[in-house]
Amino acid sequence: MKRLGVFCGSRDGGRESYGSLARELGKSLACRSVGLVYGGGRAGLMGTLANSVLENNGDVLGVIPKFLCRPEVVHKGLTSLKVVKDMHERKRLMYDSADAFAVLPGGLGTLDEAVEIINWAHLSLHQKPICLLDVDGYWSLFCEFLSTTGREGFSDLGDKGLYSVAEDPGQMLDLLL
Numbered sequence: 001m002k003r004l005g006v007f008c009g010s011r012d013g014g015r016e017s018y019g020s021l022a023r024e025l026g027k028s029l030a031c032r033s034v035g036l037v038y039g040g041g042r043a044g045l046m047g048t049l050a051n052s053v054l055e056n057n058g059d060v061l062g063v064i065p066k067f068l069c070r071p072e073v074v075h076k077g078l079t080s081l082k083v084v085k086d087m088h089e090r091k092r093l094m095y096d097s098a099d100a101f102a103v104l105p106g107g108l109g110t111l112d113e114a115v116e117i118i119n120w121a122h123l124s125l126h127q128k129p130i131c132l133l134d135v136d137g138y139w140s141l142f143c144e145f146l147s148t149t150g151r152e153g154f155s156d157l158g159d160k161g162l163y164s165v166a167e168d169p170g171q172m173l174d175l176l177l
């Protein structure tokens with residue numbers, strides 16, 4: 001695995017544990033020489049994650065749409081930054097550049113990306129591993145709802161095991177590697 005795609009909040013969220021998880025993932029990536037591809041933001045968990053990879057001499061590719069490429073949003077110190085036309089192009093480039101995906105706590109943007117990447121796996125559009133990185137049970141209601149879609153006959157998610165849940169970024173990466 002050369003590069004992990006990560007979706008996470010452009011805000012910090014309300015708990016110290018979210019930032020700690022982002023920092024730990026960043027360090028774990030750099031220590032294993034696995035690159036990061038993410039949304040290119042400087043704020044919130046996105047910024048914390050990117051800074052942690054960079055501080056540990058890792059490689060970070062940011063992909064940001066033109067309309068978000070403002071000084072208060074974009075991270076200017078990344079290994080490389082690609083400015084793309086719109087959100088669709090960003091998602092496509094992020095998905096193509098990653099060998100696997102991790103989802104950290106986040107808001108609507110993160111949910112959108114998590115659902116889409118799981119749905120694309122469900123549609124067999126890719127076979128890349130997906131892991132929800134959980135802390136303090138942030139993803140438990142989401143997982144419960146995903147199970148509901150299977151239980152109520154609207155998906156085969158239960159049988160297919162299209163995503164996993166982990167709490168330890170290092171262990172997750174070791175499994176992926």
Ligand code: AMP
Nearest residue numbers: 007008009010039041106107108109110
């Ligand atoms: P959210 O979870 O709503 O904070 O959105 C974060 C996700 O949506 C990230 O994975 C990004 O790909 C995208 N995104 C939303 N807001 C921004 C932003 N200000 N800068 C960069 N990416 C963002």
